[in-house]
Amino acid sequence: MSISIKPGTILNNDQLTKTFLCAPQGGMRRSHRTNTLVLISDQTGIYKDRVENNIFYYTGMGQVGDQTLTSQNKTLAESNESSIEVHFFEVFKPKEYTYQGIVVLADKPYQERQKDMNGNMRNVWIFPLQVVQNDIELVQEIERLEAKLVEDETLEETEKERIVKTRIGQSKFKQKLLNHSKQCAICGxxxxxxxxxxHIKPWSQSTNEERLDVNNGLLLCPNHDSLFDKGFISFYEEGKIVIADDLNDTVRVFMNINPQFRLKMNENKSLYIKWHFQNRFMSRK
Ligand SMILES: [Zn+2]
Structure with missing residues (x-):
């Protein structure tokens, strides 16, 4: 499940490390286990990152000499196209990490000239970052609407669910997926x-947190959405596509199903995919 922290929450280094399962030091901390990149902007030091019009200009990694787009700088530069979640903290007082939220790149990273630790001019990479709406706020929004609808006796349960999904869920969820990729996950x-x-695990079966979890989503074209939603295609846990036996060759060709296809996978996504495989693909038969 994705990590949800209320913006403004202050963590110490131990709590931060345990929450994200990341290294205990460094300004950019990659965690493969939670598929996150934690960014820390230390505002107590000499090098302050600047904020303009809600865009945070984050300076990359490397304290001496020219910075390069390698290591975590590369991870961050490619974060909008990958499934990694980037979490942002600011330090205003030593040892206090104030959570700001999940961020995405608002624009392409660019280079700037700055002095390094030894006072020598060098090239640095600047990453323009933007905070996206937090899951906690979205869940609250959903709960408020659900509470309003619960009193309405003229509506069926399924109708109430449909209203919440279309009013809040679908558009916010699509926006979150678009922050990572702007193409069909299968055909491009x-x-x-x-x-x-x-949704990999459908809206009706998911908790509010699961409804908003990017790992529980695939951006798909209409053909592939239909095939996936109805359980004619699914994926093995490591990402290889699995196709229903009763789809004939013509359908396979015209609906563009490549039997060699592999879905980009991470640990959290594979849990949802496992659910889909068992409850949509296998139970269809
Ligand atoms: Zn497609």
């Missing part, structure tokens, strides 16, 4: 107008 169709934010 890249016109946003035709892309559908498909």
């Amino acid at each position: 169709v890249d016109d946003e107008r035709f892309l559908i934010a498909s």
Whole structure:
């Protein structure tokens, strides 16, 4: 499940390390186990990152000499295209990490000239970052709407669910997925107008947290959404596609199903995929 912390929460280094399962030091901490990158902006030091119009200009890693787009600088530069979640903290007092939220790149990283620790001019990489709406706020929004609808006796349960999904869930969820990739996860169709934010574990079966979890989503074109949603295709845990026996060759060709396809996978996503495989693909038969 994705990590949810209320913005403004202050953690110490031990709590931060245990929450993200990341290294205990460094300004950019990558965790493969939680598929996150933790960014820490130390505002107590000499080098202050600047904020303008809600865009945070984060200076990359490397204290001496020219910075390069390698290591975690590379991870951050590619974060909008990968499934990694980038969490942002600021330090205003030593040893206190104030959580700001999940961030995405608002623009392409660029280079700037700055002095290094020894006072020599060098090239640094600047990453323009933007905080996206926090899951906790979205869940609260969903709960408020659900509470309002609960009193309405004229509506069926399924109708209430549909209202919440279309009013809040679908658009916010699609936006979250678009922050990571702007194409069909299977065929690469890249016109946003035709892309559908498909839940791996369906909305009706998910908790509010799962409904908003990017790992529980695939951005798909209409063909692939339909095949996936109805359980005609699914994936093994490591990402290889699995296709229903009763799909004939013509359908396979015209609906663009490549039997060699592999889905980009991470630990959290594979849990949802396992659910889909068992409850949608296997139970269809
Ligand atoms: Zn597609």
